[in-house]
Amino acid sequence: MKTLKGYALVTAATLTGAQSQTLNSAFFSDSDITIYEESSPGVLTANSSYDPVLAMQGSANAAGGNVELFASSDSPSYDDASATGAFAMANPTVLTAGFSDSSSVTVSGLNGQDWFVDSGSVYDTAYGADNLANQWFGDFLSAMNSQSSGAANAFIVGNEGTLFDSFRDNGGFAQMSDPNISYIDTSDSFVSVGLGGFEDATPRVAGLLDVSTFILGQFFPNGIEISEVVKVNDQEVYSFAAVNSGVVLNDGVDSYSATYVVSVPEPSSSVLLLLAGLAGISRRKR
16 A cells, blocks of 8 residues: 555654644645634634644644645546546645754645556555555445444445445545644654544535435434544555534534544654664564
């Protein structure tokens, strides 16, 4: 697989902890962003003139504002997932976040190339291909099964390909490609990013899968937790575990009521992990 999602599962317990640095600059590759301000306690408002650095000073349970990258990805023009479609050719917004120690982190949305190019560099939108789209969708179905305590198997098993096709053709992968960044934290040898999302994404998922919201809700009495996907230092990461964000957008559907935390090792930590792995191989060969 081309994605490095597994990095998010690496423990940093044996690494030297890095001191958290203050976010002090934010540069964007284009203007395709939406900035949300916590205009009153617990309430978000879109505000294009708000300082994006201030918007990304939150924490998991006190998310504050956020910045949406590649904000236009929900447009119907990106529903076509084909190799010649607009989504494949899109240039998702890239955020370069600068910190007080002069380090930086790049965070971005995704395009069709990120999702559908397989391990052989072929653009393949089919179910079962060796690419991020299929890895993510498999993880998504597994998470749905877990979140439903196994009840979702009734409509998942045997229908995986049909569900994938519906999700793809309804623009689902494009809609997962516009992450809302609530904060970026560089402590503990990891770069952790808080993503704003829904505490219960059942209505959104139902629309993308062509399943009745009512019927889907019967399988998920506690709702569906699903983050958007983000590239952090060129590694695609995502989560299916939400925490209450402490804020909500007054849009009638409670947007950004949840925070999803994703992590990748800091570059220096990745080097340490690689060296530790090589040392282990060397020892085993003796």
